Amino acid sequence: MFNLPSPIQKINHPLFDKVGVEFFIKRDDLIHSDISGNKWRKLKFNIEKFKANKYDGILTFGGAFSNHIAATAAAGKMLNIKTIGIIRGEELSYQSNETLQKAHYNGMNLVFVSRSKYAERYERLYHEELRAKYGNFLIINEGGANYHGVLGCTEILKEIEFTPDYIYSASGTGTTVAGLLLSSIQTKIVSVPVFKNGGFIKDDIISLLKQFMLDSVTLEQKVERLSLNLNHHFGGYGKFNQELIDFINSFYEQTQIKLDQIYTAKMMFTLINDLKEKKFKKGDVIVALHTGGLQGLTSIKNKLVF
Ligand SMILES: *Cc1c(COP(=O)(O)O)cnc(C)c1O
Numbered sequence: 001m002f003n004l005p006s007p008i009q010k011i012n013h014p015l016f017d018k019v020g021v022e023f024f025i026k027r028d029d030l031i032h033s034d035i036s037g038n039k040w041r042k043l044k045f046n047i048e049k050f051k052a053n054k055y056d057g058i059l060t061f062g063g064a065f066s067n068h069i070a071a072t073a074a075a076g077k078m079l080n081i082k083t084i085g086i087i088r089g090e091e092l093s094y095q096s097n098e099t100l101q102k103a104h105y106n107g108m109n110l111v112f113v114s115r116s117k118y119a120e121r122y123e124r125l126y127h128e129e130l131r132a133k134y135g136n137f138l139i140i141n142e143g144g145a146n147y148h149g150v151l152g153c154t155e156i157l158k159e160i161e162f163t164p165d166y167i168y169s170a171s172g173t174g175t176t177v178a179g180l181l182l183s184s185i186q187t188k189i190v191s192v193p194v195f196k197n198g199g200f201i202k203d204d205i206i207s208l209l210k211q212f213m214l215d216s217v218t219l220e221q222k223v224e225r226l227s228l229n230l231n232h233h234f235g236g237y238g239k240f241n242q243e244l245i246d247f248i249n250s251f252y253e254q255t256q257i258k259l260d261q262i263y264t265a266k267m268m269f270t271l272i273n274d275l276k277e278k279k280f281k282k283g284d285v286i287v288a289l290h291t292g293g294l295q296g297l298t299s300i301k302n303k304l305v306f
Pocket of ligand 1: 036037038039067068143170171174175176177260264291292293294
């Protein structure tokens with residue numbers, strides 16, 4: 001059902017060969033066709049929690065283009081779990097939005113709430129209100145950003161049989177990066193937030209790590225291995241330009257690997273830029289985490305060579 005452990009692929013790319021670094025891509029995009037990339041990692045232990053208790057279903061939150069909403073709906077369909085998605089903003093016709101259309105088709109009950117109501121998504125009182133209305137649902141944070149989500153992402157590095165010097169990941173909530181930090185002791189973790197002014201994500205990552213009761217020295221050592229690269233968000237979440245499209249096309253021509261314009265292309269663009277800026281030394285082993293998201297390419301398919 002799931003292609004796990006996900007494959008890790010060595011990439012021969014002229015730029016990397018020239019510098020003398022080894023380059024791998026961890027192909028979490030190949031885990032499942034509908035439950036994209038890191039979204040399954042973040043759901044896995046949440047679903048185990050669901051199964052271990054007598055919940056009526058799973059309820060979670062997201063915007064109209066959320067990969068997490070799509071993944072939760074698909075997992076619900078596959079595992080016969082009722083799902084509710086609390087969606088930020090005005091009700092859209094499902095036809096105009098592929099993510100919601102698919103989630104609806106997968107049986108998710110989509111509930112549209114105003115932005116001000118959505119802002120209450122972390123509040124206990126709102127959760128109580130939701131449970132009173134819909135039943136005893138397991139409530140999962142937006143983006144799967146909780147303890148069990150981080151736990152699922154600790155399995156990524158455990159599947160790799162060597163110790164990379166660097167691992168790069170695109171970040172939305174920072175959950176994936178928190179899991180990478182938690183499960184490593186030497187590897188430098190580079191987070192590429194995919195929106196403007198993404199520096200706040202560092203605090204979010206630290207908050208997620210704190211749930212694991214690390215002593216202060218360990219926590220500090222982990223945070224020291226984290227760096228954020230904020231230079232290549234291309235204007236913000238969901239934004240892109242011709243340069244990024246050209247990059248996606250040329251990366252595909254060189255490697256036959258597809259990247260999406262919302263997350264993974266920005267991460268890979270950053271990695272290659274760091275390479276050009278001589279951030280790495282000869283012999284370094286670098287892993288790029290392909291977190292999936294390829295369904296997002298449908299909106300730009302007429303611009304792509306594949
Ligand atoms: C959701 C998503 C991310 C962000 O992961 P976080 O754990 O929220 O930081 C990265 N890449 C892709 C393709 C995603 O769908």
